[in-house]
Amino acid sequence: MRITLVTIGSRGDIQPFIPLAVGLKNAGHAVRVATHEPYESFVREHGLDFGPLVGNPQEMMQAENGLEWLETGRNPFSFAQRMRDLAIEMMQQLGRDTLAACHDADVILFSTLGFFTAVPTAEKLGVPAIATYLQPVQQTGDFPGILFPSLPGALPFNAAYNRLTYDAMMELMWRVFKQAYNDVRVNLLSLPPETRSFRITMNDPYPVIYGFSPQVIPHPRDWRDDICISGYWFLEVPDWQPSDELRHFLESGPAPVYVGFGSMTNRDTDALTDTIIDGICQSNQRAILLSGWAGIGERDLPESIFRLDYAPHSWLFPRMAAVVHHGGAGTTAAGLRAGIPSVIVPHFADQPFWASRVAALGVGPAPIQQKQLIAEKLAYAIHVAATNTAMRQRAAQLGERIRAEDGVQTAVQYIEQTLSAQK
Numbered sequence: 001m002r003i004t005l006v007t008i009g010s011r012g013d014i015q016p017f018i019p020l021a022v023g024l025k026n027a028g029h030a031v032r033v034a035t036h037e038p039y040e041s042f043v044r045e046h047g048l049d050f051g052p053l054v055g056n057p058q059e060m061m062q063a064e065n066g067l068e069w070l071e072t073g074r075n076p077f078s079f080a081q082r083m084r085d086l087a088i089e090m091m092q093q094l095g096r097d098t099l100a101a102c103h104d105a106d107v108i109l110f111s112t113l114g115f116f117t118a119v120p121t122a123e124k125l126g127v128p129a130i131a132t133y134l135q136p137v138q139q140t141g142d143f144p145g146i147l148f149p150s151l152p153g154a155l156p157f158n159a160a161y162n163r164l165t166y167d168a169m170m171e172l173m174w175r176v177f178k179q180a181y182n183d184v185r186v187n188l189l190s191l192p193p194e195t196r197s198f199r200i201t202m203n204d205p206y207p208v209i210y211g212f213s214p215q216v217i218p219h220p221r222d223w224r225d226d227i228c229i230s231g232y233w234f235l236e237v238p239d240w241q242p243s244d245e246l247r248h249f250l251e252s253g254p255a256p257v258y259v260g261f262g263s264m265t266n267r268d269t270d271a272l273t274d275t276i277i278d279g280i281c282q283s284n285q286r287a288i289l290l291s292g293w294a295g296i297g298e299r300d301l302p303e304s305i306f307r308l309d310y311a312p313h314s315w316l317f318p319r320m321a322a323v324v325h326h327g328g329a330g331t332t333a334a335g336l337r338a339g340i341p342s343v344i345v346p347h348f349a350d351q352p353f354w355a356s357r358v359a360a361l362g363v364g365p366a367p368i369q370q371k372q373l374i375a376e377k378l379a380y381a382i383h384v385a386a387t388n389t390a391m392r393q394r395a396a397q398l399g400e401r402i403r404a405e406d407g408v409q410t411a412v413q414y415i416e417q418t419l420s421a422q423k
Helices: 017-026 037-044 057-062 064-070 076-102 115-125 158-188 244-251 269-283 313-319 329-338 351-360 375-387 389-403 407-422
Strands: 002-006 030-036 049-053 107-110 129-133 208-210 257-259 287-290 305-308 322-325 342-344
Touching: 002 017, 002 076, 002 115, 017 030, 017 037, 017 407, 030 037, 030 076, 037 049, 049 076, 057 064, 064 076, 076 115, 076 158, 107 115, 107 407, 115 129, 115 158, 129 407, 208 407, 244 305, 257 269, 257 375, 269 287, 269 375, 313 329, 322 329, 322 375, 329 342, 329 351, 329 389, 342 351, 342 375, 375 389
Parallel strands: 002 030, 002 107, 030 049, 107 129, 129 208, 257 287, 257 322, 287 305, 322 342
Antiparallel strands: none
16 A cells, blocks of 8 residues: 655654654555655655655744744744744645645545645545544543643533634634635645635544554543544664763763753743753753754853753653653653653643643643743752652653553554555
């Protein structure tokens, strides 16, 4: 079977789909990953076919529009509008690239942001489409949509509020993207315009796989039974070796704390670096500082802090005392799998959702909102994560349960069984 997987976003957004694609290839399928051109070597080094999609996420997030998008925080209205500003100019080209990458596919898999071009492309080609999401999208009364905060306590109208947030989120995205979405459908694919809101179409009964653990989000009681929560899709890099400098730092003292915000950019990297270094020093912990897309820590650092450009989370995190990060789906998953507490500083999008989930599970302190990050708050959170015995035990137990899952194999079986049933 020929499978094209359409995935859009940063390196962290793309990475979980690589092991999923490899799992499908190992099951005997021909797999192509359609994603942004800067990730071509990353895709091909895992023996996968590559389909180029327009866009350079790092350049986009470092530009003014990208910085403004990051600054929307958890404001769903500003989030959708800034997202449109980033995407609108390349929607037509993205549609053309998706069509080219999927032209010979028997089935199309798509990530959350891949929905906009993959779903109409599947309709045009007359092939099945399967959603492969890293964030909860289907409406439920168990928790709110990822762009909305939870209500405090167990109020009697919480479930109604939670369901309403999904309606609001999808209706908002529809109003913002309706014209661009239908431009792809009508002018590129010669399909009739979509008249139904995303509030309706995102809940169409197409197959859905969620690449997160049921230990973290159990199957909501009001979701369809056929929606699969497979477990995480982790990329294994067993042959990776650290530099001599990194190895020496790790061996020269107690386990450090990891601090890194991945693809999150920042207008004032110097001030952010000051805050992070002050917070680490006040916590009396050693630390590994990831530079990331913001270029954090590009200066002389105390001997207790080691600046790092890259190391696989699967190798690095089990060697840490705790991890401080932005709350991206992939980084959150890696921290949970490692069995250590997470301090999350969410910036925008789904990050506050994962931050709240980690705190609710008792495997991390309360999140620190990015705009409220100061050295004293960071130091306190690091201290709690590194020393709270009960929290550390809960994190270790959760990590053990997550490591026992095989999310890739579960997802592959679901895909094969679903397609077999549709024949």
